[in-house]
Amino acid sequence: QKEVEQNSGPLSVPEGAIASLNCTYSDRGSQSFFWYRQYSGKSPELIMFIYSNGDKEDGRFTAQLNKASQYVSLLIRDSQPSDSATYLCAVYRMDSSYKLIFGSGTRLLVRP
């Protein structure tokens, strides 16, 4: 089992809809959760981070964290074709030192 799991997709939504991306993690000791966006052929770039249980909103993006259930999600409101990309979930895990572990990513396709 991978430490950080994501559905590979593609997740296809129409323009203007809400896209919901999910991520689960296996280590209860994980802290600091991140969502990155990666366009084809480009480097990942940060969308949002969340540390505490609950919701965190930034513009059209909302990150949700539930540590008891070990999942973190990203909602994208009013999806635009320019949001079409792969979304990567990342988690800091601490054992002897900190490791930043990524999921395999969910490909999002926003249809015009």
Added chain:
Amino acid sequence: IAGITQAPTSQILAAGRRMTLRCTQDMRHNAMYWYRQDLGLGLRLIHYSNTAGTTGKGEVPDGYSVSRANTDDFPLTLASAVPSQTSVYFCASSVSPGNTEAFFGQGTRLTVV
């Protein structure tokens, strides 16, 4: 412009050859990371360094080595390349390990033939 720079951008390498991928950051970040990205597998952590002078093994360390002699540089070495190491390699850095975002270099596309 501050940032993280990788070299080379791309490389074709004969199997069995030794290769060092370079990574330099000028942001004075303490933590640095090397990932490989293969289709459908996302980013997999190869090695990391929480601070200069220390390194650790990630998810897929076999066949790779790193060093962190100073804050800015974090080279990744393939001692004897094999075709399964064909991948896109990303170097990243963060201010501190554990709670800050990682910034990525532009990536190195490596093909081992």
